[in-house]
Structure formats: structure tokens, C-alpha cells
Amino acid sequence: MSSKVLLEINNLSKIFADAENRVIALNNISLTVNEGEIYGIVGMSGAGKSTLIRCINRLDTPNEGSILYRNQNILDMNRQTLLQTRRKIGMIFQQFNLFMQRTIAHNIRYPLEIAGVDRKTADQRVKELLEIVGLEDKADAYPIQLSGGQRQRVGIARALASKPDLLLCDEATSALDPMTTQSILALLQDINRRLGITILLITHEMAVIRQICNRVAILDGGRVVEEGEVDEVFLNTQSEAGKRLFGVLPERASEDPDVPSLRIVFDGTAAEEPIISRLAVETGVYVNILSANMNHLQGKTYGQMIIEQPASLDEKHAVISYLTQQGLTVREVNKQ
Amino acid sequence: MSWDQLWPLVLDGLWDTLYMTIPSTILSYLIGMPLGLLLVVTAKSGIRPLPKLNAVLGVIINFLRSIPFIILLAMLFPVTRAVMGRAIGTQAVIFPLVISAFPYVARMVEGSILEVDRGVIEAAQSLGSTDLQLILKVLIPEALPSLLNGAAIVTVTILGYTAMASAAGGGGLGAIAITKGLNLRKLDVMYVAAIALVILVQIITISGNHITKKMDHRKR
Numbered sequence: 240m241s242s243k244v245l246l247e248i249n250n251l252s253k254i255f256a257d258a259e260n261r262v263i264a265l266n267n268i269s270l271t272v273n274e275g276e277i278y279g280i281v282g283m284s285g286a287g288k289s290t291l292i293r294c295i296n297r298l299d300t301p302n303e304g305s306i307l308y309r310n311q312n313i314l315d316m317n318r319q320t321l322l323q324t325r326r327k328i329g330m331i332f333q334q335f336n337l338f339m340q341r342t343i344a345h346n347i348r349y350p351l352e353i354a355g356v357d358r359k360t361a362d363q364r365v366k367e368l369l370e371i372v373g374l375e376d377k378a379d380a381y382p383i384q385l386s387g388g389q390r391q392r393v394g395i396a397r398a399l400a401s402k403p404d405l406l407l408c409d410e411a412t413s414a415l416d417p418m419t420t421q422s423i424l425a426l427l428q429d430i431n432r433r434l435g436i437t438i439l440l441i442t443h444e445m446a447v448i449r450q451i452c453n454r455v456a457i458l459d460g461g462r463v464v465e466e467g468e469v470d471e472v473f474l475n476t477q478s479e480a481g482k483r484l485f486g487v488l489p490e491r492a493s494e495d496p497d498v499p500s501l502r503i504v505f506d507g508t509a510a511e512e513p514i515i516s517r518l519a520v521e522t523g524v525y526v527n528i529l530s531a532n533m534n535h536l537q538g539k540t541y542g543q544m545i546i547e548q549p550a551s552l553d554e555k556h557a558v559i560s561y562l563t564q565q566g567l568t569v570r571e572v573n574k575q
Numbered sequence: 576m577s578w579d580q581l582w583p584l585v586l587d588g589l590w591d592t593l594y595m596t597i598p599s600t601i602l603s604y605l606i607g608m609p610l611g612l613l614l615v616v617t618a619k620s621g622i623r624p625l626p627k628l629n630a631v632l633g634v635i636i637n638f639l640r641s642i643p644f645i646i647l648l649a650m651l652f653p654v655t656r657a658v659m660g661r662a663i664g665t666q667a668v669i670f671p672l673v674i675s676a677f678p679y680v681a682r683m684v685e686g687s688i689l690e691v692d693r694g695v696i697e698a699a700q701s702l703g704s705t706d707l708q709l710i711l712k713v714l715i716p717e718a719l720p721s722l723l724n725g726a727a728i729v730t731v732t733i734l735g736y737t738a739m740a741s742a743a744g745g746g747g748l749g750a751i752a753i754t755k756g757l758n759l760r761k762l763d764v765m766y767v768a769a770i771a772l773v774i775l776v777q778i779i780t781i782s783g784n785h786i787t788k789k790m791d792h793r794k795r
Contacts, residue, residue, distance in 0.1 A: 298697055324703075326702065328701075332698060337695070338698075352712065383792065407701075
């Protein structure tokens with residue numbers, strides 16, 4: 240992967256203010272997105288992620304800071320340059336936002352129309368795009384006749400029509416069911432790999448981040464509280480928001496078990512094997528599983544498991560050392 | 576009055592009614608449609624906010640809309656004479672009809688355009704649309720069913736106004752019903768003219784609905 244910087248956000252702040260209220264939506268945000276990567280911004284609702292992504296193509300105007308796209312500050316651009324730049328930055332939306340009075344082919348064709356692409360070239364390009372998103376047979380249908388997943392595919396095709404370098408995804412899978420979410424994420428990953436398009440996505444779902452992102456920023460209260468490689472951030476989550484999002488901490492303390500126990504964190508590095516059965520065989524200690532929240536993604540295991548602490552200290556140490564050897568993080572949990 | 580006498584009278588009135596209604600509707604849209612778009616575009620939440628212009632437009636439109644047509648007709652006599660060459664008659668009455676209807680059209684168009692989903696507008700902006708492209712290729716096409724529905728309502732309203740045009744010497748079915756029917760105590764003439772108007776309104780409304788439905792792709 241090339242590590243050339245495509246997008247650089249510096250000290251971005253956005254304040255929504257009226258006579259009575261002052262809400263700091265973005266608080267001094269800085270981050271960089273490299274060419275060719277899939278960068279995820281995750282946060283709870285109200286964290287400011289939607290405002291952030293909308294600032295990038297200036298659908299929203301920040302109060303302070305700069306957004307450098309290929310070293311040009313988007314916030315300083317005149318209207319003409321901004322319009323040209325927007326054509327190089329595609330965007331897809333949670334609610335798809337298709338033109339309801341246009342057929343699928345004409346939705347996808349819109350960016351080509353406004354760029355003045357000739358009819359023959361445009362026809363050809365629309366055909367290619369319909370193939371990329373797998374909707375060749377829907378060219379003459381209207382959006383209302385399509386399912387949510389199909390509509391998002393049209394949104395993606397429309398965003399790709401002008402051959403952008405960067406695709407912004409504003410909660411693109413949040414209105415879709417889990418199955419459809421998977422197929423859209425696979426499509427985004429495919430686009431990233433095959434067409435080399437950099438993707439910046441925002442989501443409130445950690446699974447989306449873990450599944451397709453290379454790097455992640457965790458947004459909380461308008462600030463970036465953590466940033467880095469997805470595996471790295473997951474393994475060493477420091478922030479409260481990160482712990483909540485990754486499911487490393489129970490959301491409420493009352494969910495902690497009443498008995499002394501061990502929390503095992505699976506960060507995707509451990510081999511996929513029946514670890515607890517092996518534990519019993521290898522150490523001769525039989526452990527009691529109190530709770531588990533596991534995800535298997537791309538052949539990796541993520542999540543956490545809480546097991547009861549063995550009564551004897553020796554057994555406890557044997558368990559901890561075995562699990563640690565397997566590449567897992569183990570912490571003792573004792574309810575206060 | 577026999578049918579042989581009634582028939583030419585009604586046909587004549589129908590012609591005059593259409594002669595006033597159709598050009599008035601078209602001219603009202605030529606003025607009112609850009610104004611309606613301007614109202615949406617320059618609004619505080621519009622794509623090019625111009626609050627002062629928007630406020631001035633709003634005041635003018637509300638002012639014109641609040642004067643009843645029959646009074647506007649009389650107030651405009653001198654202007655009508657200057658513009659149309661004469662103040663009364665079927666042709667002259669088109670001028671006050673347009674003056675009365677264009678602010679109404681502007682509000683109807685504004686309402687239709689405002690129905691376009693905000694997200695769709697943002698999508699078009701994110702794709703690099705100029706304001707003009709946004710208006711011509713997104714706002715108007717997306718609002719088309721609603722605009723057509725509004726056009727049918729405007730046409731019927733203007734048709735209703737033409738009946739009052741008899742007060743300014745205009746012809747048409749409305750004028751026949753009043754001057755040749757009611758005033759001369761020929762109730763059959765009045766009823767036949769009125770029924771002809773009802774049928775005309777039905778035709779406009781039904782075909783308006785039909786076209787609107789056909790143009791609306793938001794339903795399966």
C-alpha cells in the first residue's frame with residue numbers, strides 16, 4: 240500500500256451556535272488519510288462524525304482548520320475549483336439519496352451529464368458501472384422498485400461515475416439488514432482493491448470498522464480520542480469510548496460477574512481453534528464460561544470472554560500463562 | 576331559448592374562456608415559476624441564501640395575493656390600458672389575470688420545490704452540480720409531479736377568475752351566465768353556461784391528475 244497522503248485534516252473545529260445554545264460539534268480534529276486505504280471514523284451518535292464527513296466536501300462549513308486534498312485546502316477553494324474537486328470525491332449516504340424521478344441508468348449518468356461527457360462515452364461508462372455493482376438488469380427501473388441494498392449499489396455506481404479518487408461513506412450500511420450490509424461492505428472492499436479508490440467511512444458499528452478498515456479514528460464528543468491501525472487500536476484501547484465501542488468493557492458495571500473472574504480479549508491474532516477445550520486439555524484446568532461476546536470476521540476472532548477464576552492460585556496462573564502464550568490478553572476482574 | 580340558439584352561445588363562451596385562461600396560465604408560469612424557484616433558492620436554508628431579496632420578494636407576493644381579483648381588476652384599469660391598449664374586453668382582461676395569478680403560481684411552485692428531499696439535493700451537490708444544474712436537472716424534475724398537479728389547480732383558479740372578467744367587459748362562459756343569463760332572467764342560459772364550466776373544470780382536473788400520476792415514479 241502506498242503511504243502517500245491523500246487527505247489531511249488539520250485542527251478542524253465546527254461550532255453550531257444560535258442565540259441560546261453553543262454546541263461544539265468538532266473540536267480541533269486532525270487526521271490523515273493515505274492513498275489506497277480504507278479509513279474508518281467510528282463514534283456514537285452525536286460524536287460529530289456526520290458533521291466531519293460533510294465538511295470534507297463542504298456540504299457543511301467548519302469554523303476553523305484546514306482540509307487538504309492533494310495538498311489543496313478545500314476550505315479555501317473558489318466555487319469553480321470546489322465543484323471540480325467534488326467530482327473527484329464521491330459520496331454515498333445512509334438514505335441513498337437517489338433521484339427518484341430518474342431511472343437507475345439515468346441516476347448513474349447524472350455526474351457524467353453535468354460534466355458534459357458525450358453521450359456515447361456516458362452510455363459506455365454507465366454500462367461498466369452497472370456491471371461493477373451487479374445491476375445490469377435494472378438499468379431502466381426506477382429507485383422505488385429496488386431494495387435498500389440495490390439502492391445503495393446505485394448510490395455507489397453514481398458516486399463512482401466521475402472516477403473519483405476518494406469515496407466518502409456516510410453511514411452507508413446503517414439502514415441495511417446484516418446480510419445486505421455484508422454484501423455492500425464486500426463491494427466497497429472490492430472497489431478499494433480493484434479500482435484503487437481510497438475510502439473514508441463513518442459508522443457507529445464497530446463490526447464495519449473491523450471488517451474492512453485499515454485504520455480507524457474513534458470520535459467522542461467532537462474529538463479524536465484514539466487513532467491508528469485497526470488491530471492496534473482494538474488491542475490497546477485506551478479511551479472509554481473505544482472500550483464501549485469494541486465491547487471490551489461491559490456497558491454497565493452491573494454486568495460484571497459477582498465472582499472473581501478473568502476477562503479474555505480476542506484481538507484477531509489468536510489462531511482460530513477451540514481455545515477453551517485446548518486449555519482444559521493442556522492445563523488440566525476446567526473453567527466455567529460466564530459470558531462471551533465473540534465475532535468471527537475474515538477468519539479472525541474478535542471479542543471477549545469472561546471465565547470464572549479457578550479457585551487455586553496455581554491453576555489461575557496456569558490458565559493465564561497458557562492463554563497469554565496463545566496471543567490473548569487476559570485481565571483479572573474483581574467486582575468492587 | 577332553444578338548443579339551436581344556446582349551442583353557438585356556449586361554444587362562443589367556451590372559446591373566450593379558453594382564450595383568457597390558457598394564455599394567462601402560461602404567462603403566469605413564465606413569471607411565477609422563476610419567482611417560485613428564486614424564493615426557494617434564496618431562502619435561509621436554500622442553496623444560495625439571499626435573505627434581503629427573499630424578504631422583498633415575499634412581501635411583494637403576499638401583497639399582490641391579498642388583493643381580491645375583482646378589486647385588482649379595477650385598480651389596474653389604467654395600467655391595463657397602457658399595456659394592452661384598452662382596459663376592457665376579453666383580450667385586455669388577460670393582463671390583470673396574469674398580475675393576479677403569478678404570485679399564486681410563485682407560491683405553488685415554491686411549495687412543490689420545497690417537497691424535494693434535502694438529502695437528494697445534497698447528493699447532487701456532492702457530485703459537483705452547479706446551482707443551475709441543480710435547479711434544472713434535479714429540483715424541477717424531482718418536483719415534476721407536484722408541479723403538474725399545481726398547474727392543474729392554478730388553471731382551474733384562473734378559470735374561476737375569468738368568470739369575474741365580465742365585470743371588465745370580458746367574454747367567456749362566466750360572462751354569459753351573468754350578462755345573458757342572470758341579468759336577463761334567462762335561467763336556462765345561466766345553467767347551461769354554468770354546467771359547461773363545471774365540465775371544463777372536471778376535464779382539467781381529471782387530465783391533470785392523470786398526467787401527474789403518469790409522471791410520478793415515486794410509486795411502484
